[in-house]
Amino acid sequence: MQQAPRITLxxxxxxxxxxxxxxxxxAEWQRTPAQRLLLVEQAIALGVTTIxxxxxxxxxxxxxxxxxxLALSPGLRQQLQIVSKCGIRLVHPNRPxxxxxxxxxxxxxxxxxxxxxxxxxxxxYLDLLLIxxxxxxxxxxxxxxxxxQLRRDxxxxxxxxxxxxxxxxxxxxxRFPLVTNQVELSLLHLPPLDDGTLDQAQQLRxxxxxxxxxxxxxxxSDDSAxxxxxxxxxxxxAASRGVTPAVIAYAWILRHPSHxxxxxxxxxxxxxxxxxxxxxxxxxxxxxFALWCASRGSEVA
Amino acid sequence: MQQAPRITLxxxxxxxxxxxxxxxxxAEWQRTPAQRLLLVEQAIALGVTTIxxxxxxxxxxxxxxxxxxLALSPGLRQQLQIVSKCGIRLVHPNRPxxxxxxxxxxxxxxxxxxxxxxxxxxxxYLDLLLIxxxxxxxxxxxxxxxxxQLRRDxxxxxxxxxxxxxxxxxxxxxRFPLVTNQVELSLLHLPPLDDGTLDQAQQLRxxxxxxxxxxxxxxxSDDSAxxxxxxxxxxxxAASRGVTPAVIAYAWILRHPSHxxxxxxxxxxxxxxxxxxxxxxxxxxxxxFALWCASRGSEVA
Amino acid sequence: MQQAPRITLxxxxxxxxxxxxxxxxxAEWQRTPAQRLLLVEQAIALGVTTIxxxxxxxxxxxxxxxxxxLALSPGLRQQLQIVSKCGIRLVHPNRPxxxxxxxxxxxxxxxxxxxxxxxxxxxxYLDLLLIxxxxxxxxxxxxxxxxxQLRRDxxxxxxxxxxxxxxxxxxxxxRFPLVTNQVELSLLHLPPLDDGTLDQAQQLRxxxxxxxxxxxxxxxSDDSAxxxxxxxxxxxxAASRGVTPAVIAYAWILRHPSHxxxxxxxxxxxxxxxxxxxxxxxxxxxxxFALWCASRGSEVA
Numbered sequence: 001m002q003q004a005p006r007i008t009l010x011x012x013x014x015x016x017x018x019x020x021x022x023x024x025x026x027a028e029w030q031r032t033p034a035q036r037l038l039l040v041e042q043a044i045a046l047g048v049t050t051i052x053x054x055x056x057x058x059x060x061x062x063x064x065x066x067x068x069x070l071a072l073s074p075g076l077r078q079q080l081q082i083v084s085k086c087g088i089r090l091v092h093p094n095r096p097x098x099x100x101x102x103x104x105x106x107x108x109x110x111x112x113x114x115x116x117x118x119x120x121x122x123x124x125y126l127d128l129l130l131i132x133x134x135x136x137x138x139x140x141x142x143x144x145x146x147x148x149q150l151r152r153d154x155x156x157x158x159x160x161x162x163x164x165x166x167x168x169x170x171x172x173x174x175r176f177p178l179v180t181n182q183v184e185l186s187l188l189h190l191p192p193l194d195d196g197t198l199d200q201a202q203q204l205r206x207x208x209x210x211x212x213x214x215x216x217x218x219x220x221s222d223d224s225a226x227x228x229x230x231x232x233x234x235x236x237x238a239a240s241r242g243v244t245p246a247v248i249a250y251a252w253i254l255r256h257p258s259h260x261x262x263x264x265x266x267x268x269x270x271x272x273x274x275x276x277x278x279x280x281x282x283x284x285x286x287x288x289f290a291l292w293c294a295s296r297g298s299e300v301a
Numbered sequence: 302m303q304q305a306p307r308i309t310l311x312x313x314x315x316x317x318x319x320x321x322x323x324x325x326x327x328a329e330w331q332r333t334p335a336q337r338l339l340l341v342e343q344a345i346a347l348g349v350t351t352i353x354x355x356x357x358x359x360x361x362x363x364x365x366x367x368x369x370x371l372a373l374s375p376g377l378r379q380q381l382q383i384v385s386k387c388g389i390r391l392v393h394p395n396r397p398x399x400x401x402x403x404x405x406x407x408x409x410x411x412x413x414x415x416x417x418x419x420x421x422x423x424x425x426y427l428d429l430l431l432i433x434x435x436x437x438x439x440x441x442x443x444x445x446x447x448x449x450q451l452r453r454d455x456x457x458x459x460x461x462x463x464x465x466x467x468x469x470x471x472x473x474x475x476r477f478p479l480v481t482n483q484v485e486l487s488l489l490h491l492p493p494l495d496d497g498t499l500d501q502a503q504q505l506r507x508x509x510x511x512x513x514x515x516x517x518x519x520x521x522s523d524d525s526a527x528x529x530x531x532x533x534x535x536x537x538x539a540a541s542r543g544v545t546p547a548v549i550a551y552a553w554i555l556r557h558p559s560h561x562x563x564x565x566x567x568x569x570x571x572x573x574x575x576x577x578x579x580x581x582x583x584x585x586x587x588x589x590f591a592l593w594c595a596s597r598g599s600e601v602a
Numbered sequence: 603m604q605q606a607p608r609i610t611l612x613x614x615x616x617x618x619x620x621x622x623x624x625x626x627x628x629a630e631w632q633r634t635p636a637q638r639l640l641l642v643e644q645a646i647a648l649g650v651t652t653i654x655x656x657x658x659x660x661x662x663x664x665x666x667x668x669x670x671x672l673a674l675s676p677g678l679r680q681q682l683q684i685v686s687k688c689g690i691r692l693v694h695p696n697r698p699x700x701x702x703x704x705x706x707x708x709x710x711x712x713x714x715x716x717x718x719x720x721x722x723x724x725x726x727y728l729d730l731l732l733i734x735x736x737x738x739x740x741x742x743x744x745x746x747x748x749x750x751q752l753r754r755d756x757x758x759x760x761x762x763x764x765x766x767x768x769x770x771x772x773x774x775x776x777r778f779p780l781v782t783n784q785v786e787l788s789l790l791h792l793p794p795l796d797d798g799t800l801d802q803a804q805q806l807r808x809x810x811x812x813x814x815x816x817x818x819x820x821x822x823s824d825d826s827a828x829x830x831x832x833x834x835x836x837x838x839x840a841a842s843r844g845v846t847p848a849v850i851a852y853a854w855i856l857r858h859p860s861h862x863x864x865x866x867x868x869x870x871x872x873x874x875x876x877x878x879x880x881x882x883x884x885x886x887x888x889x890x891f892a893l894w895c896a897s898r899g900s901e902v903a
Contacts, residue, residue, distance in 0.1 A: 088601075089586075101600050102590035133602060136494045137589060139558035140503055163602075166769065167467065167497035171504045193738045196769035202742060203773045257741035285691075288739060289704035299703050300690075301735060301765075389902075390887075402901050403891035434903060437795045438890060440859035441804055464903075468768065468798035472805045 003047030004276045007259060010206045013179035014127055014158050016081050018254070019275045020050040020209065022263035026065050027058030029267040036069035037076075042269040044079055046276045052182075052209070052263050053121070054085035054132055055113050060094040063120035071122050082123060083209075085132040085162060085182075086113035103135035107146040114155055129156040130182055134168045144176035160206075166196040173204065180209050185253055185260070187230045187295045188215035193256075201258040209261045213253050213275075214246060216265070226295060233294040237287050243277060250278030252291050304348030305577045308560060311507045314480035315428055315459050317351040317382050319555070320576045321510065323564035324352060327366050328359030330568040337370035338377075343570040345380055347577045353483075353510070353564050354422070355386035355433055356414050361395040364421035372423050383424060384510075386433040386463060386483075387414035404436035408447040415456055430457040431483055435469045445477035461507075467497040474505065481510050486554055486561070488531045488596045489516035494557075502559040510562045514554050514576075515547060517566070527596060534595040538588050544578060551579030553592050605649030606878045609861060612808045615781035616729055616760050618652040618683050620856070621877045622811060624865035625653060628667050629660030631869040638671035639678075644871040646681055648878045654784075654811070654865050655723070656687035656734055657715050662696040665722035673724050684725060685811075687734040687764060688715035705737035709748040716757055731758040732784055736770045746777035762808075768798040775806065782811050787855055787862070789832045789897045790817035795858075803860040811863045815855050815877075816848060818867070828897060835896040839889050845879060852880030854893050 004019040021043045026036070040051070053063050063084065070076055087105050091098050114129060129150065131143065150156040161169055162182035169181050181201060185192050189212065192198050201208045214220070218227060219234075234245035241248070250262050264272045283291075293299050305320040322344045327337070344350070354364050364385065371377055388406050392399050415430060430451065432444065451457040462470055463483040470482050482502060486493050490513065493499050502509045515521070519528060520535075535546035542549070551563050565573045584592075594600050606621040623645045628638070642653070655665050665686065672678055689707050693700050716731060731752065733745065752758040763771055764784035771783050783803060787794050791814065794800050803810045816822070820829060821836075836847035843850070852864050866874045885893075895901050 098587075100587045100591045100594070102586050103601060104586055106586075134495070136499075136593070137556065137558060137586065142558075165495065165497070165500075167500040167504075168495075171500045174504050194736070194767065194770075196767070198738075199767075199769040199773045203769075203776050255739065257739060257744075285704050285706055285708075285739065286700075286702045290702045292738070293702070300705060399888075401888045401892045401895070403887050404902060405887055407887075435796070437800075437894070438857065438859060438887065443859075466796065466798070466801075468801040468805075469796075472801045475805050 001045065002273075002276050002280060005047070005279055007207055007261060009158070010179040010204070012177075013206075014081060016050040016261060017048050018261050018279050019046070019048045019272070020052050020083070020261055020263045021048050021272065022052040022211065022265045023062055023066055024052070024054065024057045025265060025267065026062045031267070033068040033072055036065060037072045039267060039269060040069060040076065040080075041073075043272055046269075046273055048264075048272060048276065049079055050081040050083065050261070052083045053117070055117055056088050056090050056132070059090070059092050063117050067121040067123075077123050081127040082121065083128040083130065084114070084117045084126050085130040086110055086117070087132040087135060103133055103137070105131060105135040105138045105143050107142050110143065110146040111150060114150055118155060125154055126156045128158045128160060128179065130160045130162045130180070131164070131172070132162050134161075134164050138168075138172070140171050140175045143172060147176045166200045169200060178206065180206050182209035182211060184212045185210045186213050186215045186219065187234075187249060187252060187291055188218055188227065190292070190295060198256060198258045207259040207261060209263060210253050211263050212265070213262045214249055214265070219249055220245070226297065229294040229297065230291065233291050237283070237291070241281065243281070244274055246271070246274045247278045247281065248283070248291075250275045251281040251283050252288060254278055255283045255288050302346065303574075303577050303581060306348070306580055308508055308562060310459070311480040311505070313478075314507075315382060317562060318349050319562050319580050320347070320349045320573070321351040321353050321384070321562055321564045322349050322573065323512065323566050324354050324363055324367055325358045326566060326568065327363045332568070334369040334373055337366060338373045340568060340570060341370060341377070341381075342374075344573055347570075347574055349565075349573060349577065350380055351382040351384065351562075353384045354418070356418055357389050357391050357433070360391070360393050364418050368422040368424075378424050382428040383422065384429040384431065385415070385418045385427050386431040387411055387418070388433040388436060404434055404438070406432055406436040406439045406444050408443050411444065411447040412451060415451055419456060426455055427457045429459045429461060429480065431461045431463045431481070432465070432473070433463050435462075435465050439469075439473070441472050441476045444473060448477045467501045470501060479507065481507050483510035483512060485513045486511045487514050487516045487520065488535075488550060488553060488592055489519055489528065491593070491596060499557060499559045508560040508562060510564060511554050512564050513566070514563045515550055515566070520550055521546070527598065530595040530598065531592065534592050538584070538592070542582065544582070545575055547572070547575045548579045548582065549584070549592075551576045552582040552584050553589060555579055556584045556589050603647065604875075604878050604882060607649070607881055609809055609863060611760070612781040612806070614779075615808075616683060618863060619650050620863050620881050621648070621650045621874070622652040622654050622685070622863055622865045623650050623874065624813065624867045625655055625664055625668055626659040627867060627869065628664045633869070635670040635674055638667060639674045641869060641871065642671060642678070642682075643675075645874055648871075648875055650866075650874060650878065651681055652683040652685065652863075654685045655719070657719055658690050658692050658734070661692070661694050665719050669723040669725075679725050683729040684723065685730040685732065686716070686719045686728050687732040688712055688719070689734040689737060705735055705739070707733055707737040707740045707745050709744050712745065712748040713752060716752055720757060727756055728758045730760045730762060730781065732762045732764045732782070733766070733774070734764050736763075736766050740770075740774070742773050742777045745774060749778045768802045771802060780808065782808050784811035784813060786814045787812045788815050788817045788821065789836075789851060789854060789893055790820055790829065792894070792897060800858060800860045809861040809863060811865060812855050813865050814867070815864045816851055816867070821851055822847070828899065831896040831899065832893065835893050839885070839893070843883065845883070846876055848873070848876045849880045849883065850885070850893075852877045853883040853885050854890060856880055857885045857890050
């Protein structure tokens with residue numbers, strides 16, 4: 001069976017599987033703890049040992065659902081690398097005190113959020129903590145101070161950001177070492193290729209983590225002219241290589257020289273296996289550019 | 302009486318009042334020298350000791366009007382920090398040689414402009430000189446040379462820029478130490494929050510100076526959907542805190558982690574006192590984000 | 603006869619003529635080898651000793667056409683500085699293997715492309731090699747490795763980029779010393795003045811090379827409102843200085859403090875002489891800003 005390769009996120013950074021099991025929809029899957037455990041075990045069998053979580057997923061329930069599964073298998077934690085996020089406060093029945101959806105990167109909130117994540121997942125530490133969204137009120141010194149405290153207490157091993165612009169990332173990285181920026185990239189979302197996001201990732205040697213690699217599913221459901229162009233080209237390349245179009249969509253991202261990791265979003269192990277299969281495919285430049293041009297609707301300049 | 306707190310603009314930089322008396326409309330106020338002196342003395346009583354000027358204000362008349370007031374009170378100068386600007390050449394009856402409004406950051410113009418400002422205000426030095434607008438023809442080495450000369454001659458103590466983009470500021474800062482970028486920010490002008498301007502200010506620890514904090518008055522006069530949304534939210538928060546909406550509008554800016562200074566634009570001491578009152582208020586995150594969302598017309602992502 | 607001055611492109615960089623003979627239309631000119639040689643000799647007489655080429659010009663024919671001319675005059679090579687580019691693969695009868703127009707900055711392609719350029723032009727080395735367009739798949743380490751190999755083999759003396767954004771340029775410059783970014787700038791293409799491109803050039807002291815200085819000829823042929831405004835102002839300034847409008851259009855670019863070099867695009871020596879004449883003219887600030895405002899359709903802020 002094919003196994004996902006591993007990658008070091010940044011110089012001195014952690015060693016993760018190149019394919020990451022994203023659990024933001026875990027609550028929607030309506031599974032028993034044993035079924036959730038099975039998915040994780042099947043992922044591990046594919047070499048997908050890195051788990052992506054956030055405090056807010058599933059309306060603040062996803063981490064606990066994952067923790068229930070972990071509790072069924074003592075020793076499983078050591079085989080995993082767990083990523084979680086904080087910094088968003090949702091208006092939600094599970095957080096009745098919140099009156100307005102907002103961001104919060106205050107020291108107290110970051111530390112309390114991590115401690116809550118650890119309790120929910122039944123683990124002593126996170127491998128990686130990300131600030132979920134750029135907070136216009138982020139005090140970089142205060143975040144660095146919170147990160148430092150979390151690291152010294154052994155609660156979090158590495159730190160990063162998500163959805164940060166290059167200047168936001170540069171600001172926080174100037175105060176504390178970051179290992180990744182988790183950003184959206186897909187054949188339906190091209191801006192990181194030329195807005196500086198991936199240039200910065202490559203310059204700092206911080207491998208980006210990519211969310212929504214399949215456009216949140218739109219790649220295989222929408223009927224716009226753009227999506228139809230991309231889908232036709234994916235189908236053609238997939239057929240020539242004897243794989244599914246989703247494999248090619250993941251391979252298109254993995255081809256980038258910033259060495260991106262890809263998150264999956266599905267609860268079906270066959271869908272996760274498609275991302276793993278993509279790690280064995282290196283698209284030719286003509287294939288890669290044909291897809292890029294299909295998305296843009298124009299040839300290169 | 303409440304007093305404006307003080308702040309150091311940058312490491313090794315000057316110590317200014319957090320609220321700055323902006324005099325760009327001084328000529329419009331049609332006051333006698335004694336009345337102008339009274340306003341400055343009332344401001345000082347509020348801790349507002351920093352004055353914001355520019356060569357061009359009032360069609361090249363504002364500095365002289367201020368100088369007339371200063372001359373009435375020997376010794377007042379030592380209680381003040383005076384900021385002025387140069388680098389714009391207006392087409393104006395007071396400058397008959399100018400045929401086209403343009404920018405000028407040539408060494409000779411910068412030095413001559415400062416010397417003129419000093420004569421008009423009757424002072425020996427400026428505490429801070431700002432390049433008023435980014436000049437596409439700015440030779441950073443030449444500006445640095447002019448700054449160095451002005452500093453060595455004791456005519457200007459610190460230097461900065463105004464309305465510079467992050468790359469323009471980085472260019473000049475690479476040649477000469479700058480302490481601030483004076484930029485527009487208000488609930489009606491949000492770009493600096495995510496275009497890199499305030500990220501850079503925070504990263505370089507250069508406290509920004511903020512002009513048009515009340516949107517040039519539009520915040521309380523316009524009738525657009527955006528302004529009505531913002532005004533309603535300001536009114537609600539102001540009522541709950543027992544202050545005026547303008548106090549909240551200033552507090553919204555002062556909440557930013559880059560430690561902004563705010564300029565006032567009014568000649569009424571009660572209006573200036575509103576900015577001073579704002580320095581005692583720390584908006585909650587929910588208040589701050591509710592205002593941000595009211596301006597944007599959408600909740601956070 | 604006026605001669606083009608010389609300029610060092612970057613600290614430790616090469617010494618080029620400020621006016622550069624651009625040969626991207628050489629194939630269109632339909633000239634004999636002797637006629638091509640004559641043009642080069644006439645350019646040299648004007649001090650225009652730097653030649654701008656690219657592998658793809660003329661559908662992969664321009665370098666060979668130039669090489670035929672060079673071969674007629676042994677010893678001419680030493681008087682010239684030759685710039686070429688690589689990194690684009692055209693779909694063209696001369697490259698039947700190409701199925702999709704795309705970029706290629708792989709090590710093997712860069713080295714093979716340079717070796718082909720050298721053979722076509724009959725020379726042992728390039729003075730400067732540029733990556734023709736930003737390649738989203740550029741691995742900066744791999745490009746740096748290729749550059750290093752080319753330099754050690756004596757095949758290329760200096761390196762740069764073309765049409766790179768500031769973050770793309772910063773990425774590659776972090777891995778290998780670059781001496782220039784060749785970009786488009788003209789009275790009909792203003793973005794580099796405020797998108798950070800020329801700020802970066804000035805900050806890094808890398809003189810930019812400017813292509814399409816006359817808007818690809820549109821400056822003297824189009825009938826849009828913008829072009830008519832610019833043309834009227836060019837005509838007025840040209841008349842007052844006793845030169846042609848094209849001289850003023852070049853002088854407008856040469857006035858920039860980043861010390862740009864300008865490429866010509868014409869095969870007429872009189873047109874090249876206009877660029878050379880521009881190097882003797884320093885526009886006043888009022889002239890420069892009047893042209894900028896004519897292009898923008900508004901006065902400065």
